[in-house]
Amino acid sequence: MMGDLTLVQLFVVILVPLVLAVTVHEVAHCWMAKLFGDNTAEQQGRYTLNPLMHIDLLGTIVVPGILLYFTGFIIGWAKPVPIDSRNFKKPKEAMMLVALAGPFSNILMAFGWAFLGRFAVEISQIEFVADPLNLWSRAGIHFNLILALINLLPIPPLDGSRVISGLLPDYWAWRYNQLERFGLIIMVILLLTGMLNILFDYPIYYLEQWFVGLAGR
Numbered sequence: 001m002m003g004d005l006t007l008v009q010l011f012v013v014i015l016v017p018l019v020l021a022v023t024v025h026e027v028a029h030c031w032m033a034k035l036f037g038d039n040t041a042e043q044q045g046r047y048t049l050n051p052l053m054h055i056d057l058l059g060t061i062v063v064p065g066i067l068l069y070f071t072g073f074i075i076g077w078a079k080p081v082p083i084d085s086r087n088f089k090k091p092k093e094a095m096m097l098v099a100l101a102g103p104f105s106n107i108l109m110a111f112g113w114a115f116l117g118r119f120a121v122e123i124s125q126i127e128f129v130a131d132p133l134n135l136w137s138r139a140g141i142h143f144n145l146i147l148a149l150i151n152l153l154p155i156p157p158l159d160g161s162r163v164i165s166g167l168l169p170d171y172w173a174w175r176y177n178q179l180e181r182f183g184l185i186i187m188v189i190l191l192l193t194g195m196l197n198i199l200f201d202y203p204i205y206y207l208e209q210w211f212v213g214l215a216g217r
Helices: 007-035 057-071 091-122 127-151 159-167 170-192 195-214
Strands: none
Touching (some): 007 057, 007 091, 007 127, 091 159, 091 195, 159 170
């Protein structure tokens, strides 16, 4: 079905779920940080669903779009969420949960897109409404699963690394976090060598099929 779309239609199908996936992911970090007592993100206007406050043109749109077209994978970034761990009573535990909030929100969104797909199936006789909803459902499931799984990789500054850092003794956590300057390079190497495909092709495929099954398709 995607192959029948014009370039403009394909752009809209990709853009809407992708922007939502990134935006809600970032807001989830802000919400969890606020829950633990840090209002830094809210004070800087980041505790909002307005995508313009989170999107980095190069990292959120251009780079992911190019990589998606050529490789089928998304590597990108939004504007970093400002968090001051000094406001947390238990910084390590709080930072771990703040980090996990992002990928967890993507999993929840995958469920949401699946239920939208089920609704599309129920109104399938109204093709001009059902067809776009079906496309958005598939794209939303796909993008959110990719973002959730990739962000759980233990490579600084990805969310998974914040969990590992929280489990390590302070000195080793500090040494581990020094890898952050090389994080993007490591991810590009994994992508170009095909390691990302080896790691994620089957998990994403089977998870996507499961979520599509929830949609009744």
